[in-house]
Amino acid sequence: MSEPFVITRLCRDCVDGACVEVCPVDCIYEHSRGGELPNQLFINPEECVYCGACEPACPWEAIYAADHVPEAFHDDVELNAVTAARPTEFSVPVLRLRARPAHPTAEQVAENRRKWESSSRDARAAAVGSAETPKCTPLVSGTANTSNGIIHDTAVQSCDAREQ
Ligand code: SF4
Ligand code: SF4
Numbered sequence: 001m002s003e004p005f006v007i008t009r010l011c012r013d014c015v016d017g018a019c020v021e022v023c024p025v026d027c028i029y030e031h032s033r034g035g036e037l038p039n040q041l042f043i044n045p046e047e048c049v050y051c052g053a054c055e056p057a058c059p060w061e062a063i064y065a066a067d068h069v070p071e072a073f074h075d076d077v078e079l080n081a082v083t084a085a086r087p088t089e090f091s092v093p094v095l096r097l098r099a100r101p102a103h104p105t106a107e108q109v110a111e112n113r114r115k116w117e118s119s120s121r122d123a124r125a126a127a128v129g130s131a132e133t134p135k136c137t138p139l140v141s142g143t144a145n146t147s148n149g150i151i152h153d154t155a156v157q158s159c160d161a162r163e164q
Contacts, residue, residue, distance in 0.1 A: 002050055003050065003065050003066040003067050004043060004044075004045035004046075004048035004050060004065075004066050004080075005043050005048055005050070005052065005054060005055060005063055005064065005065055005066065006043060006045075006063065006064055006065070006066050006069050006076055006077050006080050007019070007028070007040060007041050007042055007043050007062055007063055007076070007080060008062050008063070008064060008069060008070075008073040008076040008116075009038065009040065009062075009073055009076055009116050009119075009120075010060050010061060010062035010073070010112055010113060010116055011040040011041055011058070011060060011062040011063075012038050012039055012040040012116070013039050013040075014040075014059075014060045014062070014104075014112070015030075015039060015040060015041060016059065016060075017041075017093060018057045018058060018059060019041065019054035019057050019058050019063060020041070020092065020093055021057070022053040022054055022057045023053065023054055024049070024051060024053065025047055025048070025049055026092045027043060027044045027047035027048050027049075028041050028042070028043055028044075028054065028092065028093075029041065029042050029043075029044060029083050029090035029091060029092060029093070030042070030090065030091060030092075030093040031089060031090055032089055032090060032091055033089060037079070037082070038079075040062075041093065042079065042080045042082065042083045042090065043063075043080050043083070044080075044083040044084050044087070044090075045066070045080060045081055045083075045084055046084040047084075050065075052065070059103050059104055059109070060104060060109055060112060061109055061113070070117075072116070072117045072120040072121070073116070073120065075120075
């Protein structure tokens with residue numbers, strides 16, 4: 001394996017930090033300005049040493065080698081690369097100090113995947129439609145506290161696909 005690993009949107013709002021604990025070079029980061037980027041972690045592709053330890057450690061199956069990222073999540077490759085382009089905005093999270101949410105069930109993992117695959121399809125369809133007539137409305141950015149103390153980004157989707 002000789003390509004960096006990528007954290008996809010399947011991590012969003014899960015962010016339990018299991019990957020951070022196993023990474024030998026501390027190249028998994030969180031963004032320091034909450035709300036500007038989605039609520040997930042990111043791998044710096046220039047620091048990743050392709051060891052693959054994080055992939056099986058992720059309970060949400062959110063991590064892929066760059067060449068194997070599912071098509072629905074291809075945009076996340078570029079999103080992870082922001083860590084290399086703007087390194088001063090990122091830090092290694094101290095998630096290990098937080099309470100760890102319960103390990104998801106197989107059905108929860110599958111449902112999370114369905115949700116984000118559907119969201120990606122809607123966003124692509126809206127982008128195609130907007131080439132002629134805008135069919136989507138940007139969602140208002142914002143954050144909300146959750147019961148487990150993690151800040152959730154409510155601006156994950158770029159469009160509200162109203163014409164489904
Ligand atoms: S282990 Fe998976 S879900 Fe947890 S923070 Fe890392 S990438 Fe996100
Ligand atoms: S593949 Fe290895 S070096 Fe790269 S992010 Fe995962 S644990 Fe860290």
